[in-house]
Amino acid sequence: MDVDHADRAAVKDSVLTAAAAMDPAATAAEVTARIVAELPELAGSRDPGPLSASVRANIDSVLHALDEDVPPTDTGLPHAALEYTRWLAQRGLPVTALVRAYRLGQAVMLPAILTHLRTMSSSDELKLLAHEWVTLWSLKQVDAVTERVIDAYEVERDLWIQGRSGARTVRVRELLADDDDVDQDAAGVEIGYRLRGVHLALTAWYPEEVIADATNLPAALIRAFASIVDSPLLVAADHHAAWGWLPVTDYAIVPRIREAAVHLAEQQDGPRFTFGTVQSGLSGFRRSHREAMALRRVAGTRAVLHAADPGVMLTALVRNDEHAARSWAETILGPLASDTEPDARMRATLQVFLRTGGSYKATAEELLLHPNSVKYRVHRAIERRGREISEDRLDVEVALRVLENADR
Known part of the structure; x- marks a missing residue:
């Protein structure tokens, strides 16, 4: 629906009026309660303060951005939200849960604004225009903020584990090189990944022609799979390649993993992927990785290869x-x-x-x-x-x- 300059001003006034009718404290309390109920790992075992402060700061940031006509992609990450993100990273809590928390916040705040819009005495056409505008603005704003959250999390997480990341990679390589049985629980603690679960291994790499301009590969993979799996294991294979294991809690997520890999590979200068088959336990951790590596050697120019596809592994061998x-x-x-x-x-x-x-x-x-x-x-x-x-x-x-x- 086309909107002229006069309509834009009226739409903006309607949205601001609806937003001003919200109670920020009550909205923050509702969002916090939803997060605690649906994502209890984010609440903090003893002190809920960091979560509550982050939620309120994000709500105030959204209201301020609307009031000041800040483009949705330019909204910043409030200090309290940044500190909470760092707090999670230092405790090894999954960034995927944090991304879902922002979606929960949007699921509370946007309907509240839309409800106030519907009760206003404006014309139906103006209400529809305002509805469309604020919905699109909200979607873009959450996408932009969650990108910043993931970046901040990765920076803090890298700093926090810098002293042990090398040891983790060495330990992963030891587990892959040795077929002996080990204490899976102890080894899982060492590498920060549950070995007794069900895994889908992957290899990912940037083509030679884009290495110079490539972004951080583990961070790109976290973004790609953030809404699908929790707590994946990703280690650097070299300066432009990574190995990964995605925990499979439901076989229904495997097609979504495939789609996410294809989407990332199709982007400009995107990485390429090979996947093993879904396997369980320590032996499956090793086997799925070996399958992915076998495909890596024969992938050629193909962007994504799956060992589960008919004939692929046989051809690779x-x-x-x-x-x-x-x-x-x-x-x-x-x-x-x-x-x-x-x-x-x-x-x-x-x-x-x-x-x-x-x-x-x-x-x-x-x-x-x-x-x-x-x-x-x-x-x-x-x-x-x-x-x-x-x-x-x-x-x-x-x-x-x-x-x-x-x-x-």
Whole structure:
């Protein structure tokens, strides 16, 4: 809805009037109560003062920014909120919970303003304009402030663990290098991560061409997964790469982790990812990492790879010796492995045909071809190979996958 200059002034006056009708102390008390109820780890075991002070300071900051017409992306982090963020970082409490607390604050404060807007005697059109304006302003403001909160948390956390971060990385590497059983609880305390849980390991790295301009990778990963998992383990592998383990409390979050990785990788100069499979316990901690590392070696230019995807791990293992793997694939496929466009089309068709259980119809639907065209290509592929595929079908499928990845 277009808003001219006069309307903007009226909208601003309406929002300010509605905001002024709020009781900051009562709103702060309601937000604090919601946080204590839904995120009790943020309250503090004995002293609720830091949380209460942070909530009130943030509410006052929002009201001041509205009153002074501060752009939502320019709102600062109040001193009390900054101190509370540092307080959490020093105690190892998850920054993800802090981000959720800001969303809870928004979930209390914005409806309060909108409720006061609805009771005003302004026209319905003006109320709608004011509703849209303050909602968008609030969304942008919370996004900006939570970015600053995460940055402040990371700086303080890095300072606080500086003396033990090197030891933690060394300990993680020791756990990965040794297959012996260890006291999982004691080792978990040492590295700050629960080893008895369920894990999804990842490797992340910046491509060589963007290393010089790359941002802090662990901090970027925390932002990417902040709303999905609590207390991930992230360690620096080198100056432009990181290893990570994400605790999986519900398998339903795995697709969301995938989506977050793709979103981050698609950003300008974004990192690339490989993921292992979901595994449990210390053995799973190691196994999932090894899977992610195996994919890292064969990722090439692909932005995100998952070990759980069909055929990916098998191809990665075969491609540890790419020359030998391609030679084997050419032996299995014969002339069909030739580097020609017709052979490439026949291989692609045969691969889908085998994956769909030998269905001409399903293959045709996936490739947008006529079933007769699929049948022709499959028969020609078998002819080019020089023998039927019934006796070594698995070898054929793997060989097709090896050549598919080698051509990327």
